[in-house]
Amino acid sequence: MSKKVFPVSQQQLEKIIEKYPTPFHIYDEKAIRLNMRRLFKAFAWAPGFREYYAVKALPNPRILQILREEGAGADCSSLPELILSEKAGITGERIMLTSNDTPADEFQKAIELGAIINLDDISHIEYLEQNAGLPKIMSFRYNPGSIVGGNDIIGKPEEAKYGLTRKQLFKAYKIMQQKGVGRFGLHTMVISNELNDNAFVATAKMMFKLAVDLKNQLGISLEFINLGGGIGIPYRPEEHEVNLEAVGQGIERVYKEILVPAGLDSTEIAFESGRAITGPYGYLVATVLHEKKTYKDYIGLDASMANLMRPGMYGAYHHIVVVGKEDKPCTKIYDITGSLCENCDKFAINRNLPEIQIGDRVVIFDTGAHGHSMGFNYNGKLRSAELLLREDGEVELIRRAETMTDYFATLTGFSGSIM
Numbered sequence: 436m437s438k439k440v441f442p443v444s445q446q447q448l449e450k451i452i453e454k455y456p457t458p459f460h461i462y463d464e465k466a467i468r469l470n471m472r473r474l475f476k477a478f479a480w481a482p483g484f485r486e487y488y489a490v491k492a493l494p495n496p497r498i499l500q501i502l503r504e505e506g507a508g509a510d511c512s513s514l515p516e517l518i519l520s521e522k523a524g525i526t527g528e529r530i531m532l533t534s535n536d537t538p539a540d541e542f543q544k545a546i547e548l549g550a551i552i553n554l555d556d557i558s559h560i561e562y563l564e565q566n567a568g569l570p571k572i573m574s575f576r577y578n579p580g581s582i583v584g585g586n587d588i589i590g591k592p593e594e595a596k597y598g599l600t601r602k603q604l605f606k607a608y609k610i611m612q613q614k615g616v617g618r619f620g621l622h623t624m625v626i627s628n629e630l631n632d633n634a635f636v637a638t639a640k641m642m643f644k645l646a647v648d649l650k651n652q653l654g655i656s657l658e659f660i661n662l663g664g665g666i667g668i669p670y671r672p673e674e675h676e677v678n679l680e681a682v683g684q685g686i687e688r689v690y691k692e693i694l695v696p697a698g699l700d701s702t703e704i705a706f707e708s709g710r711a712i713t714g715p716y717g718y719l720v721a722t723v724l725h726e727k728k729t730y731k732d733y734i735g736l737d738a739s740m741a742n743l744m745r746p747g748m749y750g751a752y753h754h755i756v757v758v759g760k761e762d763k764p765c766t767k768i769y770d771i772t773g774s775l776c777e778n779c780d781k782f783a784i785n786r787n788l789p790e791i792q793i794g795d796r797v798v799i800f801d802t803g804a805h806g807h808s809m810g811f812n813y814n815g816k817l818r819s820a821e822l823l824l825r826e827d828g829e830v831e832l833i834r835r836a837e838t839m840t841d842y843f844a845t846l847t848g849f850s851g852s853i854m
């Protein structure tokens with residue numbers, strides 16, 4: 436069971452809303468820091484353990500700074516993400532570029548930063564060399580194909596656009612050796628929002644065996660093996676969180692079983708986890724604007740799918756609490772909606788909740804990853820503010836809400852005046 440408790444009192448929340456109107460996302464600094472420490476502790480046995488935080492999950496430089504202070508690097512997949520990481524003080528090989536269908540300017544920036552480049556395809560070797568030059572250290576993304584099951588979010592590996600096949604992988608490392616590159620890493624990401632501890636150990640096992648094969652066939656001693664992101668979080672209260680300590684121990688076991696006897700005992704383990712680092716420590720706060728009763732009972736919020744896309748896009752569950760009614764019985768069944776002209780704009784369907792009144796504050800849980808960052812402007816919806824609940828209890832604005840001026844700013848060729 437995962438407890439769903441909003442770390443702000445009702446009274447404090449009303450004070451925050453006086454200054455920053457709803458909707459907004461608010462992130463819990465203390466919890467994020469403690470969680471980051473927990474991951475490092477679970478892998479304290481691993482030489483040079485690294486976490487490259489997946490910037491796309493929560494691309495706010497203030498958050499990246501906090502994570503950097505806790506020892507994290509950054510996993511980037513676009514030019515703005517590289518720049519955000521750089522500005523947050525994450526530099527050199529603490530940045531990993533894991534992108535696909537990569538444009539030249541991303542490669543150029545990664546080379547300029549001295550970041551680790553993780554190539555998604557064998558054809559990208561030539562593209563990289565021509566457009567940006569070759570780095571000193573090279574990593575490749577492995578796609579194991581049908582030997583791994585996949586799931587709804589990430590899909591089946593053989594249907595996934597990412598990574599190189601095993602055969603291509605061996606060829607790619609060989610090409611790089613011939614080109615004089617001497618330092619290597621290996622990467623995969625085959626699971627997403629996975630809650631089963633064993634899945635991570637199984638991935639590690641597959642990758643460690645591959646590392647031994649690479650050593651035997653090509654004489655490569657990998658500097659690091661990046662096991663990707665995909666550590667899940669319990670979105671539903673009845674789900675269990677991943678036991679990071681058990682995952683750490685399980686991976687240690689296969690490390691000693693497979694890598695150490697092969698002489699690969701200094702291979703560093705890396706993750707590029709996003710969701711599991713910040714996901715549970717973000718909350719979308721909204722206000723109830725309307726109640727509509729037709730064939731169903733609808734509660735309309737001032738937030739919409741533009742603020743949190745996961746329920747509409749994946750049918751994902753996000754826990755919802757009505758502030759001040761946490762202990763009231765859930766006697767009602769509601770659809771909780773936003774205002775987009777899309778029927779999938781629902782935060783919850785047929786959700787049991789206490790009786791809701793107009794003006795009630797609603798907290799939607801687990802928005803600290805793939806929440807605000809997946810926001811969009813469809814239907815003229817503006818992206819919300821992001822707040823940080825600091826360790827000292829103060830609330831800091833770390834991104835203001837968009838205004839209509841922002842929304843209109845990119846328009847050209849129109850002869851009238853909009854604002």
Ligand SMILES: *Cc1c(COP(=O)(O)O)cnc(C)c1O
Nearest residue numbers: 489533664665666707708709710
């Ligand atoms: C999205 C992504 C991640 C992060 O995934 P989480 O589910 O947030 O852990 C890591 N690596 C790559 C390559 C990704 O695409």
